[in-house]
Amino acid sequence: MTDIFRALADESRRELLDRLFADNGQTLSALCTDLAMSRQAVSKHLAVLEAANLVAVRRRGREKLHYLNPVPLAQIVRRWIGKFGDVRLQTLLDVAEERKPKRRRKPPAQSGAGSPSNS
Amino acid sequence: MTDIFRALADESRRELLDRLFADNGQTLSALCTDLAMSRQAVSKHLAVLEAANLVAVRRRGREKLHYLNPVPLAQIVRRWIGKFGDVRLQTLLDVAEERKPKRRRKPPAQSGAGSPSNS
DNA sequence: CAATTAGGCAACCATATGGTTGCATGTCAA
């Protein structure tokens, strides 16, 4: 848990995940392009992501290919976030709905159940 | 995003959320009971959670009541985590399933697709 | 009112974190 959240708690690392999502299996130097930090910094970030199991690597000769691993994300959803509150089913179905907009259900009414809302 | 993930990236804070989930609207000192850290530490943690909008507060006299706010959790799911990969719909529906045990539920088999977890 | 209770503020400390630079190593290609 902690590893995953810590890994995600950094904008640069989330961007790296985004990049891998857009184009999986990139090398370190490929991931460095257009980033405003040194290769070493990126390398460290990737190490953190790797330690959190959010990124898997494969070596090809002198290159290191990085692959996104979404499983831990799914895990924190189901094993941790999912447990909180009524929003749970609500929102999850909401997202599912959003995903396959086949049939319409009730408009997702965010009824403030327990706590004052804002955001 | 960052605030939320950072807030979640600490075991103590996650435990505080757990406690609020178990019993919402607790005061600071109530939340301190049986915790192995000083009141000040807890107070700081709550401040972080508050800043991340994961906890909302209400004052009652000299007391400060803390309420869990699950909305940001739902947001990071739908706005960030949800975007990654096929696991998305898969897992979300999976959780939803788990939620409403229509028929007999299988023993909660942790399908460990990825990594040995810790905590 | 006086004592107690709930919480806030500020300083301080050790360690973690994100970043840098410099150099070393491994691998591919001419």
Place this chain on the structure above:
DNA sequence: TTGACATGCAACCATATGGTTGCCTAATTG
């Protein structure tokens, strides 16, 4: 074989983080 390219390692630095202690203020309550 000799370089150029891809990555790794290590030291270093500034700041953030999690935690402590001490004291202060504001409500309650006897």
